[in-house]
């Protein structure tokens with residue numbers, strides 16, 4: 155049984171008038187509890203031709219390497235979200251340069267938005283959600299220990315694009331794995 159987030163009364167599953175999907179609707183105030191995809195923002199932070207990765211100190215994918223990224227908060231922009239996540243996970247300040255990679259992951263209702271960014275002064279630490287953070291050159295990337303397909307795709311795009319010195323935005327649809335999360 156579910157309860158209304160607005161008034162605490164019981165909800166029922168039904169198709170609201172003019173809608174086409176079943177929603178949880180409050181039997182008291184009529185509040186409709188929409189469930190929509192979540193946006194995950196992150197940064198591909200670069201310093202001196204190296205990329206910043208964080209080794210996860212949390213599940214899922216504990217111990218694997220990821221780009222600093224996480225759920226967007228209310229009242230912030232995607233760029234702010236990417237910078238905040240980088241601050242939280244890597245204790246690093248970044249200059250957001252451009253929108254770089256976007257991934258639809260419809261299977262789990264997620265949208266990833268990754269920005270290319272400059273790590274300021276090459277400074278970073280390791281936030282609470284990270285066991286360690288490190289700058290990697292291309293040949294050092296731990297390809298078999300990356301946490302998510304989105305991380306691997308973004309790194310592959312980056313090293314490929316870097317050869318031309320051009321960084322167009324990439325949009326892809328990922329997600330055949332059941333257990334993939336942000």
Ligand SMILES: [Zn+2]
Nearest residue numbers: 158161180183
């Ligand atoms: Zn209600």
